[in-house]
Amino acid sequence: MMSVRIIVVLAVLTGVTGSPNVMIKPEADMSAHPNSVPETVEETEIFGQQNVPVLVGEEAEEDVMATGELNPNHYPAQRAAKVVQHYLNTRYGSPYRLFGLQRVNSGNAEDVADSGRKYQLEVTVQEIIGNTTEKCSAEVLFPRGERQGSAQVQASSWEELLKNDTEAQEEALYQEYKMNQSLVTAQNLPDSYGHIEPDMKPLWHLGFVASSFVMLNESTENTLYNMAQVANVTQLPTENDQLKFDYHILLHEMVSQEIIHWKLLFTWSPPEGVKVLQMEQLPHCHHCEKPPNTN
């Protein structure tokens, strides 16, 4: 039933159980060549439960909860893959390193008794700022039934994607914000026209990383989250050598099409990365529209 409800999951951060599996070795992604025509996946998969050969150009009827081999272009695999993006950003994201899901190459789903549904995915991930891509594998488990909690992700080590040396930039940013005479504030990143001042970009990237914790937490098989905008940034006094920030972010949830407001309190430093202290969903106020920032 697609009268969609966002499943609000407890704001409990669950760590990855066990150490990440080292999966298939990442290969260089040839399809990043500018002149290449994107491969379109031929529709010749045989779907697990039906065993009906699919003719090229047709789409077989799928169950809403597809099981077995998934069409990588359809939403079940796409939604699960997006969760992998959120996971990577929480683990490895920084003001100079952000991950985006570029493509789902293949996917498989199965029910795991008493646990939930597990997706196995081959995806192409892009490190957005350095513009590199990597093909990797991941597993996403959406808990069901008795179990509560957010999706659990395991992924291969993304060494190639982490190769970009961001240390110097991160350190410079850290020092700059630590030494600032006045604490930084900002609104509307980007503004209505998609514009962000260059020196505000790291704050936008930081918002990406921090909001990925929320998006990872909130994601289910029935949601697809992106960060829509950073509404407000307030830097708080540095604590224990960690920069501290209060962010008001807008998330866009694709299935319901809702814009959801969240407040995030988090710290950041190059060695520690982003650590979220508090996250709080703000109620949708239907009357409080304020004029957007105009340039």
Place this chain on the structure above:
Amino acid sequence: MMRGLLAFAALFVAVLGKETYEGLMKAICVFFQLDFWRGVTDVATPVDVRVPFHSLQSVKIYLETQDIVYSIMIEDLQVMLDYEQEEMESAARVAEPRNTDSYDYSRYHPINEIYSFQDMLVAENPNMVSKIVIGQSYQGRPLNVLKFSTGGTNRPAIWIDTGIHSREWVTQASGTWFAKKIVTDYGRDPALTAILNKMDIFLEIVTNPDGYYYTHNSNRMWRKTRKPNPGSSCVGVDPNRNWDAGFGGPGASRNPCSETYHGPSAHSESEVRSIVDFVKSHGNFKSFVSIHSYSQMLLYPYGYTKTPVRDQNELHNLAKKAITDLASLYGTRYRYGSIINTIYQASGGTIDWTYNQGIKYSYTFELRDTGRYGFILPANQIIPTATETWLALMAIMDHTYKNPY
């Protein structure tokens, strides 16, 4: 307002000492309603005063009897202000484009500028472009459709709409670009010329004008129409859940506060009803393309049911061709398939209705990007987006033209 003779006088404090002068100035200031633009500082520095017209004679006489030297810097301030106002207004007019060649396609424009653009395009191309007002929005804004036609009567036609969801700004911006592209390419591009020699193109750029205005002035993230919902504090209906195709079924919300609220009944929104009436009375549409953002997808019906459309194969293959053409420009990757498989179940959607009306080549686009900027796509991506999307549109229009039915 008081349009009198206002004089501006410079008073030299040559004769009197400073304190005496100050006292004197205070007294006459109040009495004559003087407005000091540069106040008393020292004996060597002049004082500048604005004198209202009714006090002018008296002030002059007073200054003369006190032997205070003065000179007039501005005879009539009002004249100067009027002139400056005119200058400012004319400068503002110059900033507005005078024709569609000086219109800046790489910027997002407010609704009045898009309406002006439409009128300019018609004025510049009277033999090819006309504007049809198919109805009014809830708040009374015109629902303008540009008709591109080289003649004939009720030729088979192609429909394109942008901006049905107001926050999807790259779509209205692209629609504007498409309009210009059509008039530019007719007579130059063989494929488009052939199409327009036999078919008409209808383009509605601001399909949800109330929403669009709202995104500029109140809430950048507004999606729906702006019609109030009785009994609720929440406003608006999702115009892409308001069509009579699986209306009210799974894939839309019956909560007025929801972004996917389907509305009280099918076609309850004038923005939707106007298109329905227009399409039905025209009776000869062969292709219908509704443009949204974001996600980078090309979708065909259905959204409300898993049942494949009868023309599934053909629509699927055409979509594949279209997105291949699109990608040829910048490598932008699009996914494609039916709405319900590719993105989500959605009932009451535009192209489900148009397909069921017999308009076979019914497609929905979801333009750039895939979530990095989302709705707030940087303006420097408008033209690349419009240009690559045009290639996909041409593929669809070309196929429609070559496969009459």
